[in-house]
Amino acid sequence: MKPGIEKMNKIRVGIVGATGYTALESIRLLLQHPQAKVVAATSRKDAGKPLSEVHPSLSGRLDVQVTELNIKQLCSDCDVVFCCLPHGASAKTVKELIEGGTRVIDFSADFRLSNVETYEQWYGVEHPLPESIGSVVYVMPEFFAEEIRGADVVANPGCYPTSAILPLAPLIESSMIDPTDIIIDSKSGVSGAGRSAKVATLYCETNESIAAYAVGSHRHQPEIDDLVHRIGGREIQSLFTPHLTPMDRGILSTIYVRSEHDATEILNRWRDRYADSTFVQTVDHLPATKHVAGTNYVQMTARNAGSRRVLVTAIDNLAKGASGAAVQNLNVMFGLPENAGLI
Amino acid sequence: MKPGIEKMNKIRVGIVGATGYTALESIRLLLQHPQAKVVAATSRKDAGKPLSEVHPSLSGRLDVQVTELNIKQLCSDCDVVFCCLPHGASAKTVKELIEGGTRVIDFSADFRLSNVETYEQWYGVEHPLPESIGSVVYVMPEFFAEEIRGADVVANPGCYPTSAILPLAPLIESSMIDPTDIIIDSKSGVSGAGRSAKVATLYCETNESIAAYAVGSHRHQPEIDDLVHRIGGREIQSLFTPHLTPMDRGILSTIYVRSEHDATEILNRWRDRYADSTFVQTVDHLPATKHVAGTNYVQMTARNAGSRRVLVTAIDNLAKGASGAAVQNLNVMFGLPENAGLI
Amino acid sequence: MKPGIEKMNKIRVGIVGATGYTALESIRLLLQHPQAKVVAATSRKDAGKPLSEVHPSLSGRLDVQVTELNIKQLCSDCDVVFCCLPHGASAKTVKELIEGGTRVIDFSADFRLSNVETYEQWYGVEHPLPESIGSVVYVMPEFFAEEIRGADVVANPGCYPTSAILPLAPLIESSMIDPTDIIIDSKSGVSGAGRSAKVATLYCETNESIAAYAVGSHRHQPEIDDLVHRIGGREIQSLFTPHLTPMDRGILSTIYVRSEHDATEILNRWRDRYADSTFVQTVDHLPATKHVAGTNYVQMTARNAGSRRVLVTAIDNLAKGASGAAVQNLNVMFGLPENAGLI
Amino acid sequence: MKPGIEKMNKIRVGIVGATGYTALESIRLLLQHPQAKVVAATSRKDAGKPLSEVHPSLSGRLDVQVTELNIKQLCSDCDVVFCCLPHGASAKTVKELIEGGTRVIDFSADFRLSNVETYEQWYGVEHPLPESIGSVVYVMPEFFAEEIRGADVVANPGCYPTSAILPLAPLIESSMIDPTDIIIDSKSGVSGAGRSAKVATLYCETNESIAAYAVGSHRHQPEIDDLVHRIGGREIQSLFTPHLTPMDRGILSTIYVRSEHDATEILNRWRDRYADSTFVQTVDHLPATKHVAGTNYVQMTARNAGSRRVLVTAIDNLAKGASGAAVQNLNVMFGLPENAGLI
Numbered sequence A, B, C, D: 001m002k003p004g005i006e007k008m009n010k011i012r013v014g015i016v017g018a019t020g021y022t023a024l025e026s027i028r029l030l031l032q033h034p035q036a037k038v039v040a041a042t043s044r045k046d047a048g049k050p051l052s053e054v055h056p057s058l059s060g061r062l063d064v065q066v067t068e069l070n071i072k073q074l075c076s077d078c079d080v081v082f083c084c085l086p087h088g089a090s091a092k093t094v095k096e097l098i099e100g101g102t103r104v105i106d107f108s109a110d111f112r113l114s115n116v117e118t119y120e121q122w123y124g125v126e127h128p129l130p131e132s133i134g135s136v137v138y139v140m141p142e143f144f145a146e147e148i149r150g151a152d153v154v155a156n157p158g159c160y161p162t163s164a165i166l167p168l169a170p171l172i173e174s175s176m177i178d179p180t181d182i183i184i185d186s187k188s189g190v191s192g193a194g195r196s197a198k199v200a201t202l203y204c205e206t207n208e209s210i211a212a213y214a215v216g217s218h219r220h221q222p223e224i225d226d227l228v229h230r231i232g233g234r235e236i237q238s239l240f241t242p243h244l245t246p247m248d249r250g251i252l253s254t255i256y257v258r259s260e261h262d263a264t265e266i267l268n269r270w271r272d273r274y275a276d277s278t279f280v281q282t283v284d285h286l287p288a289t290k291h292v293a294g295t296n297y298v299q300m301t302a303r304n305a306g307s308r309r310v311l312v313t314a315i316d317n318l319a320k321g322a323s324g325a326a327v328q329n330l331n332v333m334f335g336l337p338e339n340a341g342l343i
Helices: A003-009 A021-031 A071-077 A090-099 A116-123 A141-150 A159-173 A220-232 A263-273 A319-333 B003-009 B021-031 B071-077 B090-099 B116-123 B141-150 B159-173 B220-232 B263-273 B319-333 C003-009 C021-031 C071-077 C090-099 C116-123 C141-150 C159-173 C220-232 C263-273 C319-333 D003-009 D021-031 D071-077 D090-099 D116-123 D141-150 D159-173 D220-232 D263-273 D319-333
Strands: A011-016 A036-042 A080-083 A103-106 A153-155 A177-188 A238-244 A251-259 A280-282 A298-305 A308-315 B011-016 B036-042 B080-083 B103-106 B153-155 B182-188 B238-244 B251-258 B280-282 B298-305 B308-315 C011-016 C036-042 C080-083 C103-106 C153-155 C182-188 C238-244 C251-258 C280-282 C298-305 C308-315 D011-016 D036-042 D080-083 D103-106 D153-155 D182-188 D238-244 D251-258 D280-282 D298-305 D308-315
Touching (some): A011 A021, A159 A177, A159 A238, A159 A251, A159 A263, A159 A319, A220 A238, A238 B308, A263 A280, B011 B071, B021 B036, B080 B090, B080 B319, B116 B220, B141 B319, B159 B182, B159 B238, B159 B308, C011 C071, C036 C071, C080 C319, C159 C220, C159 C298, C308 D238, D116 D220, D159 D319, D220 D238
Parallel strands (some): A177 A238, D011 D036, D103 D153, D280 D298
Antiparallel strands (some): B182 B251, B298 B308, C298 C308
């Protein structure tokens, strides 16, 4: 095989908002990808530096200079852009990139909800591009592979929603659980809080400690309800409590539902529904976040407890919860096997 | 003040099962106690060693030799014994110690449940001393101070139960929550698993990971239900899920209940019920386990979430969840202020 | 004992710069002190808040409001002030406090060095009060108890210096080691970096990682050399390398020296020199920082390795390395036993 | 490309001693390898279980059953065996495997030293196969690629030695440092201690703590001296102090040497010597173990400090320190690019 030719055929990926943890995780995964490569990285904060100065783990592994955001340049250099900007800032950049002719995977929440009112209520800001909502499909490759294949832009799912939607959606779809009595108790590693300087996520504040936050008011709650509704065909109303856990990565969601079906039937339903999904693993053991750390896999199981069932899922919030899902989406968008570069 | 006299008046404490973490935490707290001192320590495994070899943090701080268990000697040397043996092994030793004339605070589960059947069902062994059940009061000083005052033996509460009973009991007592719909999702530090060599609690197994265990089958569940019933006067049926969290110490319990009373009324109820309790802090913020680490304090708060209320409590599993509660019990038993040596 | 009278006699302590970790640790220790109490706390950043909002671990334990710095008020309310301001900012405040008639324990580096040039060379700023250098004794109670007793202001030692000076000074004093060949390889917990928001000390930057920093250029190096010289009577030139270690607290210093005396003679020298020092523990085992966490103790030992000796010391950087030493200094200043409130 | 054919051509790897962390890391890396695959796994302790039960992170990713060690079967099924047995137990198995016709990469120390006396002195046991010493080349692909290419068995380097030999060997080779004055202060994550149940490596013993161990007596010291001698052509005598650090993975070595060449000359020497080595990165920043976690890369730099130079290297002890090096050796043995599957 001639390396030159191989390289010419690789999908060229640009990273917008290259300073943060999901950007770094995307780059880490793409370095292992046989058919894609990172060719550009932008960041207002770090423009002018080598990418390996922003992320020292890339030293000698990727020779890319961080630049200011330049839509025209990106559209010319890239086949697809991973847009890792925060919500509110992301939508307009995404629009410009698409109009410029490149495809986009958007990591923000700007296109995840199916109506503007819900967005504005939970995010407390006007939607920057309300007319676009609905034109972008919020996508998990496990459910919307067809839509992704032809899409110019996909809204990458949120981390907590991924850990909750994958177990819940098939059970709502097949009417196996009560849609009105769902409690999601989630525990996330600290990387979910991002890489900006805040006292609350200093080492000495979060180490050796666990705490709940945003009880009943976290923005991922409407995202969970919305997508389970769209997939399962029935409205649900969940109660979602996130917790900050002293670890870098991982989300464990412990989900309490009511069901007349026992745990075995739930496991069978999942095995059936996800028979063709590489990354969804229905397991018998109680999963730990360590079991999926650094991978795009989900492990999930169920247990009986009186009239309730306890569903437990583990993902890596940076991988399957963000950058791994993005690479998986990229694979589907470009007609590759969904697990290319992700095994 | 003459030191000699002062020393003579100190309560003499013996530690049985001195190798483990609750033993060490008890000793740590008693070193700070103005009116008590550790005079003896026994351990089958470590007999013959200086205590500071078993626990290097005691070097130069406590000059006690670990011995084999000798009931007669202990009863002669000690005013009270902290019995830190595992369940099943503890009951008989406790009995012998009382018959020998010393008082005992028992850390095991052997005397915590109010009937033998429940014990044998959940612990899977015959109760070693079934006739004694009922003669020992399971005690939390917040509820049974009178009984403790005159008791020869008190059954120290379990760690998870402490974090759940304190918020729940007053609400059951005053009929403010539905006793049939209670979900307790608890997250504990690793010290709760003890100090014996097991692969499952090696550093590299539990670090950077969170997992649920014993879903619907943990032995602290009947303990919670039993004591809330005894205090609140109504039967409850909780669903309890413990999680192993990557930190040394701390339990955070996130408790989901149904109530027609809003969070403010719950906070008021607690403030009223615990007005005289030094260690129970009803707070407005969402507590983190770090806020109570190393102390005997409980922090608890409540939040509204639709028809549910989310109660969140934080304790140190080794302190308020075990050794701190033991010292608090010791204080009440010997007529001292409940917070002596614990502030 | 009448509580009113007892309270009147307690030493009244004010905390200037109350937001940080050394302030919190000081308060934590003073809460356990039988003869001192915190009566005031100032912070530019947090003025107007209850102290328990700044440090939620104080909820229900200390009812003090944070105020702006008011020298006159502090001098009227306090017998002694713990000044926890950063270097450069501290000297002037210390001067005003002393002129106002209160005593001060200064946590900054402003008065630690014995000449202005060294200060300005290593700190890169003009000394705010050059004439004062020399009038303030830099003090470790193990060496300068006499000076502390009568002092109005004491310069509390730095964390790394404490871990290095305690083992080195007696060996220089008795000419047991080569003063020109000393390597100090120190590993510190993250709390040493303070509580201000910086990317470098975010949880996900420092967790699961160890790194050297400021190799050959850390400001504690001249402090070590200066004080060992003053105590031991001979100039030394050490090479000091600090490391950031993924833990909240603790400093382990591994010190490489050349000596013709074997490890046993070194241990004997220390045992002799520190016979009256409560907190310096010469031990046979290799100490771990966990063995001294939360305490004012130092554990130190020595090992043979060819013509070199390896000295290993463990302290808690927040306790013996800062706030514990401050309370110990307070005890000596006010004529109490050096271990009052610290056992 | 036809997947069937591709699979037939893959190098078939067997794992002996499949329970531990280096086994798991080897499997993790081989799962990403385009031209190798794991086909067998043996373990006395876990024979009869699916490999994914022993390592839950492999669920759904590798369908291999753990068996008892069967030399004949392994030799028939595998092109190469990773032998992850402990020292003492490994040598005989390695010999039988080679005689059976398969190639072996040995993770133990049994073949690492160049003479039997040193082995027996430091390991305290008779060498199980003294006649074989010398017939097996101890190999780091950075130095002995030629020998590896034709070898039937390679002795995979130790973790600490890798972090010390890579910076030291070229400097000894070119006489840039004093061979008699070398101090290696290394800090390792806990996975280096293995996966067997021991109190000393329980989470609560090692978390939030750092400690030195085996000062002047660790078995990797003669391995460092021996290999630097063999590569550099001059005898050295290092002083090596390992430390247990609260993290899963990583070794940071801070190495103190004397040199008349400044840090820049050292960096240049390394850049020159390792110009063709994919994984050795000479960097300007001070490396952190996190920068290389999960990768086969080494980052190293140098700093001036008087007449000394401080060399700092970071590796992942499980990857470049063990399993990554093994895959790199496998690549060289089988004529693949040294970085196949490792980027």
